[in-house]
Every structure is written in C-alpha cells, then in structure tokens.
Amino acid sequence: MRDVRRYPGARIFTALFFLWLYLPILVVIAYSFNENRLASVWTGFSLRWYESALHNRALLDAVQISLTVAGIATAIATTVALMAALVLVRGRDVRLRRLSETVVNLPLLLPEIVLAVAVLILFSQIGLQNGLLKLVIAHSAFCIPFAFLPIRARLQGMEPDFEEAAQDLYASPWVTFRRVTLPLIAPGVFAGAMLAFVISMDDFITSNLLNSGGSTTLPVYIFGLIKQGTTPELNAISTLIVLGSLILATTALVLTFRNPNRA
Amino acid sequence: MNWRDFRIWGLAPAWVIMALTLVLPIGIVVLVSLSIRGAYGGFDWGLSFDSYAKILFEEDWDGNLAFTPQYLAIIGRTLWLAGLTTLICAALALPAAYVIAQAPARWKAVLVYLVTLPFWVSMIVRVYAWIIILGNDGVIEKTLRGLGLVADMDSLLFTNGAMLTGLVYSYIPLMILPVFASIEKLDPALIEASHDLYGSRWVTARRVILPLTLPGLMAGAVLVFVPCLGAVLEPILLGGGKVMLMGNLIQTQFGGGRNWPFGAAIAVTLMGLVMIFLMLNALRARREVSHA
Structure with missing residues (x-):
C-alpha cells in the first residue's frame, strides 16, 4: 500500500536542499588546500596557507580580541539572563512581567544595524574612547536574549517540586538555588551561554561600526581581507573558523541533549 | 518595597542594561535624525525635518525641492528583497521540514542537527563562500565553461540575484526550525482522514498541512524578514555596494562620518517599518486566536 503521507519528489528535493546547504562550505574548505597564490587557479594540494595563516600576527590579534569580548560578554549576558529567567518563570506576582519579558528580548525585535547606530551615537556623546569596553558593553546587551531563551525554556519545562521540597526542608533560597535549581537547569544555562558566545564571536554589524584601531574583531578583520580580494590564505582562515564552529556546535548539542538521568 | 526582594533586583540588571544601551540610545537616534548636519561631519542639536525631507526630495541649485526617487527605490528594493527572501525560505523550508519530521526518530535528530549546523558557522564565512561560487x-562560471555551455559570461556577483541567494542561504535555518516544530505537532491522523475523504495529496497539502503549519511559518517569517530588512553584509559583499539596501545605506552614512542626521533618519524609518510589520503580525495572531 502506498503511504499517503509521502510526497513524490519531496525526498529528492530535501537531498538537494542539504547539498545546497553544505556545498558552499565544502567549496571554501576544498579551495583552502590549493597551492597556487591565485585562489581560482588550482595547481596542487598544499598546506602552506594554513602555515601562513597561523603566523599571521594581525589575524591572531583579531582572534584574541574576539575571544576576550565574547568571553566577557557571555559571562555578563548569561548571569543577567539567568537572574531574569528565575524571576520571570519562578517568581509569584511579579509586577510588569509581560513588559519585563519584552525588555529582555528587545534586541531581537530590531534590526541589528539600528542598535549598532544607537550605541555608536551614545558612545560618541558620552565620549567613551576605549574600543574594547565599547564592544563588551554592546555585545553584552544584544547577547542577553540569546542566553535568556534556552534558560527560560529549561525552567519552564521543569516542575518546581524539587525546589519546593528543598524549601520544605528549611533550605534557604540561596542554598535551594545553588544545590537544586542550578544543577537541574545547568544544560539550559550552558546552551544559553554557548549561543551568546557564538552570537558575539560572529557579530559583524555592530563590531564593524564601533571598530577603531586596536579593537578589530575576527569577522571585521576577515571582512577587510575579503574586500582586498579572495586569496588561498583567506580560504584557510575560513576553514579554520568552520572547524572551530563545528567543534563548538557539536559540544554544545551533545552536552545539552545528554540523557538528564545520567547527569 | 523590600530591597532584598529578588523579584526586584533579579530583573534590575536586565532593565538597566536595556535602558542604557537600547532605549536611551534609540531615543538619541530619533533626536539626531531631527538635528542639523554639522559643518565638519557629526551633527548640531536642533529641530529640523531636513533629513526626512532628503529621503524624498533633493535640493537643486535654486534651493527648490525636487522629488527624487533614489532613496525610495532603496527602501522599496529592501522591502521587496526581504519579502522575496522570506517567501523563498518558506517554500524551501516547508517540504524539507516535512521530510525531516517524517524520518525515523534516530535520523530525525541527525537531520535537525545538520540543518542547524551551518547556522553556527560564521555569517561572514558563509557569505564569502558565495563570492567564490x-x-x-x-x-559556477568554471563549471559552465568546462561543460562548454558558455564561452564568456557576465559576473553573477553584484546583482539582486546574488544578494537574494546570500540572504536565503543566511537565514533559512531560522525558517526551518519553527516550521519543523509545528509540523511535528501535526497529527498524522488528520492527513489520513483527508485521504479517506478522497482528498488528493495536493489538496491535503493545501487544505490540511499548510493551514496547520501556518503558526510555524509566521514565526519563521518574523525571524527571517526582520534581520533581512537590516542586512548589511550581503548588500556590501554580494551586491558589491552597487545595489544599495537600507542596511548598507545607514552603514555608509555613519562609517565615513558622512551624514549622521540622514543616517539616523533612515534608521528611524527602518525601525518604523519593522514595528509596523510586527504590529500587523501581532494583530493577525490575535485574530486567529479569537477565531479558534
């Protein structure tokens, strides 16, 4: 009997769709092993562009700045988001609950370029000069909703029974949070932090507009390289970034969806 | 009020950060859009609608205002490309999400993982990949030439098509995930019931599957449409700066310190368009709930 839920061609379509999704990334990886100085002329297999990328001082500086900004912004955004999620999901009779939820998610409601322009003007008005500090402030703000959503989802999916039991056994609110709530929502907190970190590492629009000497992040540096033209070294750098993202994404997913009963 | 109350100070950091880095600065952007362009870049505080007038009119030598469609065309192109991107994403996401939802449980997790994976890869690298292609x-050019199909061809880069490809490629995972979530909730018995009542596959798709996945499609549409309106990377790298969108128009006004009040006016216009879209969407959602 024919399965009425199957659509002819839908599977082939999906296979082609996945091919389209991955082909561009595979092309970049393949071209990074090209020995020739011209990115579009293939002459042979070589790892020399990886070597030159790993010795590129400006690239390493950009990586360091990106990691610093993303690390601090993730810590701030995750802490703020965790506190807000605890109040909004667990708190009773919270005043302005709906409005507060909108406020936390505000950066998702506007195109990033508008937010970037807004902080640029703000920083120029208050005369803030430190490039790194500007990036940390802006990144912390727009990372908050990305940290908030997974934490809220985890809290909402969890019955408050364990927390109530702890309270009944005279645990203080802090001990309850530390010993009961936090271990239980840890995967959500971790997923939120990971998402915030990736969003910050990946940011181009805000970092580019706020860019000043000494605060060039990795995407802004790569943007500069692309404007100079495609080179095999650029392909090697891109491949390394792809590799880094895949490791990060896989770790995040494995840790998030690991069997909670074994944790 | 008890200052120890966690309900207050637990939310306070989020409120303070958003007020200082978002609400207050956006207020300043509105003020800047009403200010006067400074003689040496920047701006002087004031109240003038010149920057908004500049979107529609151009001042000629005599100081008369003449209508100019140049910026309206950019706004129109932005809306049109963002809308088309959203439609294409929906058209690609629906069948793909449907097949993924039908897959056996073990495969399903892998396929969802494969859909989200490219989204973790740096946006700039994904856009750059299309420059190579x-x-x-x-x-593409090499492949076509290798097959002897073309001898010489115009560059595919720096066209509306290139930007559209880049936008769809960048934002498709944001459409697939909500669509997948609503297809998974769809009761297969409804599809079978439709067939038992002699509904063909296409009638079932149109009358049963599509209406029931509409919430997912609409959620995905918001997630794709809003960032597309403010896209910056795709128009610069794939449009080559030749084809402007609102995002890179704003960016150039601030990047070179060219005309802050005008850039702010475009940013406020963009913000207005997004708000209108979100409000229409909220109204539609509420109407649907009251019908249900």
Whole structure:
C-alpha cells in the first residue's frame, strides 16, 4: 500500500536542499588546500596557507580580541539572563512581567544595524574612547536574549517540586538555588551561554561600526581581507573558523541533549 | 518595597542594561535624525525635518525641492528583497521540514542537527563562500565553461540575484526550525482522514498541512524578514555596494562620518517599518486566536 503521507519528489528535493546547504562550505574548505597564490587557479594540494595563516600576527590579534569580548560578554549576558529567567518563570506576582519579558528580548525585535547606530551615537556623546569596553558593553546587551531563551525554556519545562521540597526542608533560597535549581537547569544555562558566545564571536554589524584601531574583531578583520580580494590564505582562515564552529556546535548539542538521568 | 526582594533586583540588571544601551540610545537616534548636519561631519542639536525631507526630495541649485526617487527605490528594493527572501525560505523550508519530521526518530535528530549546523558557522564565512561560487572565474562560471555551455559570461556577483541567494542561504535555518516544530505537532491522523475523504495529496497539502503549519511559518517569517530588512553584509559583499539596501545605506552614512542626521533618519524609518510589520503580525495572531 502506498503511504499517503509521502510526497513524490519531496525526498529528492530535501537531498538537494542539504547539498545546497553544505556545498558552499565544502567549496571554501576544498579551495583552502590549493597551492597556487591565485585562489581560482588550482595547481596542487598544499598546506602552506594554513602555515601562513597561523603566523599571521594581525589575524591572531583579531582572534584574541574576539575571544576576550565574547568571553566577557557571555559571562555578563548569561548571569543577567539567568537572574531574569528565575524571576520571570519562578517568581509569584511579579509586577510588569509581560513588559519585563519584552525588555529582555528587545534586541531581537530590531534590526541589528539600528542598535549598532544607537550605541555608536551614545558612545560618541558620552565620549567613551576605549574600543574594547565599547564592544563588551554592546555585545553584552544584544547577547542577553540569546542566553535568556534556552534558560527560560529549561525552567519552564521543569516542575518546581524539587525546589519546593528543598524549601520544605528549611533550605534557604540561596542554598535551594545553588544545590537544586542550578544543577537541574545547568544544560539550559550552558546552551544559553554557548549561543551568546557564538552570537558575539560572529557579530559583524555592530563590531564593524564601533571598530577603531586596536579593537578589530575576527569577522571585521576577515571582512577587510575579503574586500582586498579572495586569496588561498583567506580560504584557510575560513576553514579554520568552520572547524572551530563545528567543534563548538557539536559540544554544545551533545552536552545539552545528554540523557538528564545520567547527569 | 523590600530591597532584598529578588523579584526586584533579579530583573534590575536586565532593565538597566536595556535602558542604557537600547532605549536611551534609540531615543538619541530619533533626536539626531531631527538635528542639523554639522559643518565638519557629526551633527548640531536642533529641530529640523531636513533629513526626512532628503529621503524624498533633493535640493537643486535654486534651493527648490525636487522629488527624487533614489532613496525610495532603496527602501522599496529592501522591502521587496526581504519579502522575496522570506517567501523563498518558506517554500524551501516547508517540504524539507516535512521530510525531516517524517524520518525515523534516530535520523530525525541527525537531520535537525545538520540543518542547524551551518547556522553556527560564521555569517561572514558563509557569505564569502558565495563570492567564490558566483564570482568572476568562480565555481559556477568554471563549471559552465568546462561543460562548454558558455564561452564568456557576465559576473553573477553584484546583482539582486546574488544578494537574494546570500540572504536565503543566511537565514533559512531560522525558517526551518519553527516550521519543523509545528509540523511535528501535526497529527498524522488528520492527513489520513483527508485521504479517506478522497482528498488528493495536493489538496491535503493545501487544505490540511499548510493551514496547520501556518503558526510555524509566521514565526519563521518574523525571524527571517526582520534581520533581512537590516542586512548589511550581503548588500556590501554580494551586491558589491552597487545595489544599495537600507542596511548598507545607514552603514555608509555613519562609517565615513558622512551624514549622521540622514543616517539616523533612515534608521528611524527602518525601525518604523519593522514595528509596523510586527504590529500587523501581532494583530493577525490575535485574530486567529479569537477565531479558534
């Protein structure tokens, strides 16, 4: 009997769709092993562009700045988001609950370029000069909703029974949070932090507009390289970034969806 | 009020950060859009609608205002490309999400993982990949020439098509995930019931599957449409700066310190368009709930 839920061609379509999704990334990886100085002329297999990328001082500086900004912004955004999620999901009779939820998610409601322009003007008005500090402030703000959503989802999916039991056994609110709530929502907190970190590492629009000497992040540096033209070294750098993202994404997913009963 | 109350100070950091880095600065952007362009870049505080007038009119030598469609065309192109991107994403996401939802449980997790994976890869790298593919002497041109189909061709880069490809590629995971979530909730018995009542596959798709996945499609539409309106990377790298969208128009006004009040006016216009879209969407959602 024919399965009425199957659509002819839908599977082939999906296979082609996945091919389209991955082909561009595979092309970049393949071209990074090209020995020739011209990115579009293939002459042979070589790892020399990886070597030159790993010795590129400006690239390493950009990586360091990106990691610093993303690390601090993730810590701030995750802490703020965790506190807000605890109040909004667990708190009773919270005043302005709906409005507060909108406020936390505000950066998702506007195109990033508008937010970037807004902080640029703000920083120029208050005369803030430190490039790194500007990036940390802006990144912390727009990372908050990305940290908030997974934490809220985890809290909402969890019955408050364990927390109530702890309270009944005279645990203080802090001990309850530390010993009961936090271990239980840890995967959500971790997923939120990971998402915030990736969003910050990946940011181009805000970092580019706020860019000043000494605060060039990795995407802004790569943007500069692309404007100079495609080179095999650029392909090697891109491949390394792809590799880094895949490791990060896989770790995040494995840790998030690991069997909670074994944790 | 008890200052120890966690309900207050637990939310306070989020409120303070958003007020200081978002609400207050956006207020300043509105004020800047009403200010006067400074003689040496920047701006002087004031109240003038010149920057908004500049979107529609151009001042000629005599100081008369003449209508100019140049910026309206950019706004129109932005809306049109963002809308088309959203439609294409929906058209690609629906069948793909449907097949993924039908897959056996073990495969399903892998396929969802494969859909989200490219989204973790840096946006700039994904846009750059299309430069290699579409560019002069790029993968497509070489393949077509190798097959002897073309001798010489115009670059595919720096066109509306290139930008559209880049936008769809960048934002498709944001459409697939909500669509997948609503297809998974769809009761297969309804599809079978439709067939038992002699509904063909296409009638079932149109009358049963599509209406029931509409919430997912609409959620995905918001997630794709809003960032597309403010896209900056795709128009600069794939449009080559030749084809402007609102995002890179704003960016150039601030990047070179060219005309802050005008850039702010475009940013406020963009913000207005997004708000209108979100409000229409909220109204539609509420109407649907009251019908249900």
